Amino acid sequence: MGSAPPMSGKFFIKTFGCQMNVADSERMTALLADKGMEQAQAAEDASVIIINGCTVREKAVHKALSQLGSYNFMRKRKGGKGPVIGVGGCVGQLDKENLFKRAPYLDFVFGTDTIDNLPEIVHRVENGERHVIYADFDKSMDYSTETKIHGLKAQAFVNIMKGCDKYCTYCIVPFTRGKEKSRTIDEVVSDVAQLVAKGVREVTLLGQNVNSFGKGNSNTANREPAELNNVIGKVGPRAGEENFPQLLRALDTDPRCAELKRIRFTSSHPLDFSDELIACYAKPENGGVARLSPHLHLPVQSGSDAVLQKMGRHHNIESYIAQMDRLRELCPDVGISTDIIVGFPTETEEDFQQTLKLLDRLQYDNVYAFAYSSRPGTRASKMQDDVSASVKNERLNHLLQYQNVIAEKLYVGRVGKVMEILVEGESKNQHMIDKNGIDPQTARVWTGKTGCNRVVNLISRSPRNLLGKFLDVKITAATCLSLHAEESLGQEILE
Numbered sequence: 001m002g003s004a005p006p007m008s009g010k011f012f013i014k015t016f017g018c019q020m021n022v023a024d025s026e027r028m029t030a031l032l033a034d035k036g037m038e039q040a041q042a043a044e045d046a047s048v049i050i051i052n053g054c055t056v057r058e059k060a061v062h063k064a065l066s067q068l069g070s071y072n073f074m075r076k077r078k079g080g081k082g083p084v085i086g087v088g089g090c091v092g093q094l095d096k097e098n099l100f101k102r103a104p105y106l107d108f109v110f111g112t113d114t115i116d117n118l119p120e121i122v123h124r125v126e127n128g129e130r131h132v133i134y135a136d137f138d139k140s141m142d143y144s145t146e147t148k149i150h151g152l153k154a155q156a157f158v159n160i161m162k163g164c165d166k167y168c169t170y171c172i173v174p175f176t177r178g179k180e181k182s183r184t185i186d187e188v189v190s191d192v193a194q195l196v197a198k199g200v201r202e203v204t205l206l207g208q209n210v211n212s213f214g215k216g217n218s219n220t221a222n223r224e225p226a227e228l229n230n231v232i233g234k235v236g237p238r239a240g241e242e243n244f245p246q247l248l249r250a251l252d253t254d255p256r257c258a259e260l261k262r263i264r265f266t267s268s269h270p271l272d273f274s275d276e277l278i279a280c281y282a283k284p285e286n287g288g289v290a291r292l293s294p295h296l297h298l299p300v301q302s303g304s305d306a307v308l309q310k311m312g313r314h315h316n317i318e319s320y321i322a323q324m325d326r327l328r329e330l331c332p333d334v335g336i337s338t339d340i341i342v343g344f345p346t347e348t349e350e351d352f353q354q355t356l357k358l359l360d361r362l363q364y365d366n367v368y369a370f371a372y373s374s375r376p377g378t379r380a381s382k383m384q385d386d387v388s389a390s391v392k393n394e395r396l397n398h399l400l401q402y403q404n405v406i407a408e409k410l411y412v413g414r415v416g417k418v419m420e421i422l423v424e425g426e427s428k429n430q431h432m433i434d435k436n437g438i439d440p441q442t443a444r445v446w447t448g449k450t451g452c453n454r455v456v457n458l459i460s461r462s463p464r465n466l467l468g469k470f471l472d473v474k475i476t477a478a479t480c481l482s483l484h485a486e487e488s489l490g491q492e493i494l495e
């Protein structure tokens, strides 16, 4: 890790992309704050601006680059005396020095493996160096890190592995995040324990394929389960190595993590969604992991086996459905979400109809759907992108509307139930107060999530700060996107 002297001034980080990038931005924030810098609320107030960009879709790269242009415009307006500007994350890792050719005004570039060098990079740039670059891959197979959070938080993201060995034909991630490597179970448990000691009550374990966690780490503590299976055969790390169900069970039973209430994880691959991981979702009295939230995000990408094969996904729809059926048998209230790509090369109307059929069959709570865009350097980029843009858009809109109907039905089924939420902050939907004729002077709308990951907007009449609190709330209404709960109708709110 690089060294830098104490620093001053304000920084602003603009984040694009997935939860891994959100976690990386939190780490950047903590690193700069540890050196004495202050987080700015707006880019205009900052002396250092960082764009943490995503490369998964073409649109995301364009967004990051157009944001870069607007920050440069802002700097010009300030007569060139504006902030220094850098790009990090997957965009920095992939495009490296090419970014200086595209945007010569850019001051620094860094990658996903060099985040810890950020204070040193900023220090060098503030001392007059230009085009500073730190975007090398860490080629060692060991992965060790300590989670850094900034301020008091009830939730934290914890990176447990990084990289991906799956090489789905459309995906750029193996090229930006490298090969899979995992932290050890002992290290992750100690890390979570120190977060719990700081007040964290919910952790989300992060990695491109968290359920293949453990590959290459020897199971010296002889933890169970010793090996993993699923409907298609043996999967994941080999016998004699650590694995993801072992990690969940270690976190659940370590006395230092006793105050932890929820464990979540993302993202995962159906190939590594083992029988032993499914068993963790059972009730504790039936051998399940008590703190594991009843939520699963398991990307399926398409409902057509023919398309899955071209995507290089190595799973099929029959095995995926069998996994979901087994999961729901053990945990009937589980909330399931997925990712879907529409318009992959060769996708026919019949393939697309099979995806809709899958939505009907599996009744997802949430679907994150995208139109396919070719990423240079991937195997799919060599296939003919033969689904027209208009057909991709039609299919995407159709699928989203189709899913909205499913989600609304599921959400309406929750009205009248009492559910536990963790309050994550103030909601953007403060207008709900006016709609409900409540005094806006004292009332606030808060947003939180249930264990099964449904968003709840809670109207509270009292001025007290609910951030970071676990509450039992009664659900009063539902839309296809969220549940509503109110304090005002005499429902009991338990802390």
Ligand code: SF4
Pocket (backbone or CB within 6 Å): 164, 165, 166, 167, 168, 171, 172, 173, 174, 208, 209, 269
């Ligand atoms: S599993 Fe496939 S889609 Fe997911 S990160 Fe790896 S290569 Fe990309």
